[in-house]
Amino acid sequence: MTSSSVIEVAGLGKNFRIYNSAGARIASWLRGDRPGGHQDNWVLRGIDFSIGKGECVGIIGRNGSGKSTLLKLITGTLHPTEGSIRVNGRVLALLELGTGFNVELTGRQNVDLSAELHGFDPGYAKRRMEDIERFADIGAFFDRPVKTYSSGMFVRLAFSIFLFMEPDILIVDEALSVGDLFFQQKCFEAIQQIKARGTTLLFVSHDMSAVRNICDRAVLLDGGRSTFVGAPDEAVMHYYQANATPLPAGPSEAAAEAPAEAAQAAPPGEMIDTIHRQSILDRKTRLGSGGLEITGARCCTDAGVDALEVRSAQPLNFWLALKAHERIVEPNVGIEVYDRFNQLVFGVSLRNLGHVLEPMKPGASLVVHFRLRFSVMPGEYSISLATAEQHGTDDQNAGRFLDRHDKLGPILVFWDQPMMKFYGLADLHTDFEVFEPAVAATPAEAIDVE
Numbered sequence: 001m002t003s004s005s006v007i008e009v010a011g012l013g014k015n016f017r018i019y020n021s022a023g024a025r026i027a028s029w030l031r032g033d034r035p036g037g038h039q040d041n042w043v044l045r046g047i048d049f050s051i052g053k054g055e056c057v058g059i060i061g062r063n064g065s066g067k068s069t070l071l072k073l074i075t076g077t078l079h080p081t082e083g084s085i086r087v088n089g090r091v092l093a094l095l096e097l098g099t100g101f102n103v104e105l106t107g108r109q110n111v112d113l114s115a116e117l118h119g120f121d122p123g124y125a126k127r128r129m130e131d132i133e134r135f136a137d138i139g140a141f142f143d144r145p146v147k148t149y150s151s152g153m154f155v156r157l158a159f160s161i162f163l164f165m166e167p168d169i170l171i172v173d174e175a176l177s178v179g180d181l182f183f184q185q186k187c188f189e190a191i192q193q194i195k196a197r198g199t200t201l202l203f204v205s206h207d208m209s210a211v212r213n214i215c216d217r218a219v220l221l222d223g224g225r226s227t228f229v230g231a232p233d234e235a236v237m238h239y240y241q242a243n244a245t246p247l248p249a250g251p252s253e254a255a256a257e258a259p260a261e262a263a264q265a266a267p268p269g270e271m272i273d274t275i276h277r278q279s280i281l282d283r284k285t286r287l288g289s290g291g292l293e294i295t296g297a298r299c300c301t302d303a304g305v306d307a308l309e310v311r312s313a314q315p316l317n318f319w320l321a322l323k324a325h326e327r328i329v330e331p332n333v334g335i336e337v338y339d340r341f342n343q344l345v346f347g348v349s350l351r352n353l354g355h356v357l358e359p360m361k362p363g364a365s366l367v368v369h370f371r372l373r374f375s376v377m378p379g380e381y382s383i384s385l386a387t388a389e390q391h392g393t394d395d396q397n398a399g400r401f402l403d404r405h406d407k408l409g410p411i412l413v414f415w416d417q418p419m420m421k422f423y424g425l426a427d428l429h430t431d432f433e434v435f436e437p438a439v440a441a442t443p444a445e446a447i448d449v450e
Ligand SMILES: Nc1ncnc2c1ncn2[C@@H]1O[C@H](COP(=O)(O)OP(=O)(O)OP(=O)(O)O)[C@@H](O)[C@H]1O
Pocket: 016, 041, 043, 061, 062, 063, 064, 065, 066, 067, 068, 069, 070
């Protein structure tokens, strides 16, 4: 093992023997390890890689490719049939999430229990309790028995405990996808912090954008073999190539091109009332002086149906009711979309769109309508809405926030067709041309398609 590597896997293989009968299993056991009465089922074979301290390595592969088995070998839950696996440091795996929990005890009591199980001194849990409680963010449930928790709360508690145990190696798996969007955004921020403090991360996921986002390298498993070890982008490309399906023709977008007539027809007073009645503002995460207040925000389809979900590539309408409480010289209004890694996917303001609002007097009100086509990959997104004063700032792209609401939604972008319309984070609306040879195929060259 080199001094800098914390996990070293060499010639690793795992065989699950399948016995023809219970008797065959006992006979094999009595004979020692001699073959007979079973079939070999090598679910991993010839796996070689090493992981350096502080690296974040993704393990990807389709269902049944051996990811969980590999993790169980790394955590010591399973033993290799051949080869070796060496781990230098304390490993915590989210796949063991809550396995040590006593469901009769409260969240708080389980923090104590988990710390004890993992060999921490009794004072450790007490010192970190406040941080763990804050991160878990499950309110009064922290002091209620774990058996009363939803699966999301369970993951919140378990992930918070793991986070503050500061392992040398943290194994993160799909368990994380149980939490809601806002918790996931928090987790990915926490994962970046864990990375920054030098913890080695193993990230096992079917989520290719997550792998691209947080991993330094990735291991691609296919049929129990590691077919690629290297840059995440390349690993993901090989993954898609191995599971390739042709790109489909897109569905008709004619309906989406229709303007939002139903909503546009409403008179302003009634419009403002409707926005207030159907508002998605929750006023939980808010910034700014409130000088140009967003009094309500409505999110609806082109048909005027209030909705927080949209098919990929279709539009949603955001209607913002605004009220000035002071004189605003150069008002501006904007909207931003964030993905579950809390990455800004898209942001735009009226100024970006080339529209300059007139100055506003105290008491003046306004309605602004944004229509956004969600040409992004399926998933959950949060929305931020903001008003700003541009006057007094030198930077054309920066204003002083007057009212900003974050973490609204989430908006679910879904895709319900068997084939994807595009791959990646966003649809870049590609045009294409094909220049085919003009020579007609001779009968000998004609391709028999039957
Ligand atoms: N205890 C076991 N006995 C026999 N076969 C097993 C056992 N555990 C796993 N397998 C087999 O090993 C193969 C790899 O399983 P594994 O769970 O490691 O795959 P995976 O990549 O994690 O899949 P998924 O993405 O669906 O979780 C599968 O064919 C599975 O049926």
